[in-house]
Amino acid sequence: MATLPSGALGTLDPTSDRAVFRQIADQIRDAITTGRFTEGAKLPSEAELVEHYGVSRMTVRNALGVLQGEGLVRAEHGKGVFVRPRPPVRRLASDRFARRHRDAGKSAFTVEAEAAGSRPEMDSLELREERPSPDVSARLDGPRRVLARRRRYLLDGRPVEVTTSYLPLDIAQGTPIAEPNPGPGGVYARLEESGHTLDHFDEEIRARMPSPHEVRALELAPGVPVIHLIRTAFDTAARPVEVCDTVMAADAYVLAYQLPAD
The missing domain is CATH 1.10.10.10 (Winged helix-like DNA-binding domain superfamily/Winged helix DNA-binding domain)
Incomplete structure (x- = not known):
């Protein structure tokens, strides 16, 4: 006792x-x-x-x-x-997709995990060509087929994030983006190398309770919500080139933003 x-x-x-x-x-x-x-x-x-x-x-x-x-x-x-042991907290900063990180050959997840003193890891990856959902299709201006990259990320061995990136097949097919390891700087670096220089990102963030699948994937305790973030990347021609659907354990993140006052 x-x-x-x-x-x-x-x-x-x-x-x-x-x-x-x-x-x-x-x-x-x-x-x-x-x-x-x-x-x-x-x-x-x-x-x-x-x-x-x-x-x-x-x-x-x-x-x-x-x-x-x-x-x-x-x-x-x-x-x-x-x-319950609490996972390490990672700050989700507004500059996490700055070009300087891609130029250094690092993904946003790796940069911020290292800044927090944590060990980043991706322990699962699924690549497949598929028909997008109506929502993803609308965000990408209506492609019939997309490449989906599904993965789970861990910090210091604890799952904190499940993410699916959807890219129009005419952009991704036959490029390193369709490979398990797209190379230094990740998918965004490869997009820019192929002529799709990134201009801006639109993000939508909401908090909700997880689905049973998300509870299992993120090993969530009862009562822990998730942060659901959908990001659309646009190139300088105003074309949407990626939709990234991310579900994060809410107790593993702090959202940190710098906003201009003018």
């Missing part, structure tokens, strides 16, 4: 109108966020929490359920409840 750390948890306030199970959840959450319960640590058992707070087992279970729903803890059958 785990030992309740001295001073890790306080006592209930009988005068509060906040439900008892929420008071317990508040105290455990505070102990996690302040480091009294560290990442990977086992929480006190249900029996210990029942004894500490003088409440029923169901009340304790309701409190732990709140924390599981927030993605702070995970329950392991027969072992107990543990503080």
Whole structure:
């Protein structure tokens, strides 16, 4: 049985109108966020929490359920409840597609992962020619066929992002873009080498709850949302040359932008 750390948890306030199970959840959450319960640590058992707070087992279970729903803890059958390790945070900066990164032979994911001191990795890749969805087709001005590049990215061994790039087949077919490794600087560097100098990107970002497939792919805890980002790349002729559909674990990212004031 785990030992309740001295001073890790306080006592209930009988005068509060906040439900008892929420008071317990508040105290455990505070102990996690302040480091009294560290990442990977086992929480006190249900029996210990029942004894500490003088409440029923169901009340304790309701409190732990709140924390599981927030993605702070995970329950392991027969072992107990543990503080969930949090993935490294990567700043999604507004200059991540600057040409200087491509000129240095690095993708945006690699540049920002290295800046955060994390180890970037891509552990799965699928390449296929397919008919685009109506939304992708509209964003790319109506191609009948596209090349889809699907991959999953990890930081320090943890999955944080699943991404699919869609490129018109007349641009991608027969080029390094259709190869598993498109070369230094990634797809955008190859687009520019083929005459499609990039002019700007349009991005749409929203937060939502993940699909079951996304939960599995990103190994998300219950209650953790995702950031859904759709980016369209345009060349200097105003042609859309790529649509990138990205789903990111929301607890692994901070969106950071510099916006002009004029």
